[in-house]
Amino acid sequence: MSVPDNFNAFRIHADGKSHRAGIEQISLDDLNPGEVVIKTAYSSVNYKDALAGTGKGKILRHFPLVGGIDVAGHVLSSTDAKFKEGDAVLVTGSGLSENRDGGYAEYARLDSCWVIPLPNGLSLREAMIIGTAGFTAALSLYRMLQNDQTPELGPIVVTGATGGVGMLAIDILTRAGFEAHAISGKLEHFDDLIALGAKQCISRTDLYWGQRPLEASRWGGAIDNVGGEMLAGLTRSIHPYGNIASCGLAASAELATTVMPFIIRGVSLLGIASSGTARRIRDDIWQHLGSDWKPAHLDKIATREIGLSGLPDVFDTMLDGASFGRSMVKIGG
Secondary structure, rough: OOOOOOOOOOOOEEEEOOEEEEEEEEOOHOOOOOOEEEEEEEEEEOOOHHHHOOOOOOOOOOOOEEEOOEEEEEEEEEEEOOOOOOOOEEEEOEOOOEEEOOOOOEEEOOOOOEEOOOOOOOOOHHHHHHHHHHHHHHHHHHHHOOOOOOOHHHHEEEEEEOHHHHHHHHHHHOOOOOOOOEEEEEHHHHHHHHHOOOOEEEHHOOOOOOOOOOOOOOOEEEEOOOOOOHHHHOOOEEEEEEEEOOOOOOOOOOOOOOOOHHHOOOEOOOOOOOOOOOOHHHHHHHHHHHHOOOOOOHHHHHEEOOOOHHHHHHHHHHOOOOOOOEEEEOOOO
C-alpha cells in the first residue's frame, strides 16, 4: 500500500499572536522526517492535546505541526530493519505535537527510536485507551516500586481520579496488588471509580489538610495529577517512607510546603516526566501494560470515540473540567 498524494490531518498553526487549528489536506512531504511511516488507526485526547489544539498552552515549539501526542497503527514502510510492513506499532509522547508532527493524521512519519512494537495482549485501540495517560500512571507506579513502595505501606491515593490518568492509575494499581483510594470533585462518578477498583472515594471539597507541617498520615503513597494545595496537603499526610508521584498540574503548578515530611518521615516526591522517558524504560512499562498491569476495565475508561472533526469539542470540554475518562480518536481501519 502506498500513501496517497494528500490525506487529512488536524494541523495547528500560529502566526504572531494568532492561533488556528483544524483539518486540512497535507502530503507526506509536509511531515517531519522519520524512518517509519504508518497508516494511523487510533489516537487519543490528553490534556496536553487540548492545550496545544486551542492555543491555551505553550506546547508546540514551532509551527505548523500535526497535533496528537499519541498514535497507533500499522507500518507501511521503514528504513529501519527492526520494523517491516504490516507491523502494529505505537508511539506516546516522545516529542509528538511538541517538536514534531503528531498522531492526528491519516498517516504519520516517526523516528524509529521511539516506535514501540504493539505488546502482546493489547489491540491498537486498547493501546490508545491507555496512551500517554496510562503510560504516565504506569510510570508513576514503576518509579514508586523502584523506591521501595509496597502494598504493606498502605493504600495509594489518586487525585484527579476521574481524568484519564486517574482512572487508569486506579485500575493499574489494583492489578498490581495495591489498594487504591480516589480523590475527586465529581461525586456523581464515585460509583464508576469503585467499579474500577477504588476502595474509598473522597470528595475534594470535604478534604481538610490542616496547617501543621506534619498531619496524621493516611496513605502509603499518592499519584497526584493536581498540584498546588492538593500536592502540598499530600506531603503532610503520607506514611513514613511512602512515595508521592507528581505527574500533573490540573489545579496549579505551585507547591508551598516544608521539608518536614521529607526529613522527618522520609517521604519521597518523585517527578514523572513521561514524554522523555528513556526507551529501555518505555519497553519495560509497555510489556507490563500488555500483561500483569493491563487495566481490566478499558471499555469503561474509554467513554467517548470521535473522528478528527470532533477534536475541538473534546478540547473545550476537557479544559472546562467537564470531561470523564478517555476520549478515543478513530482515524483509520
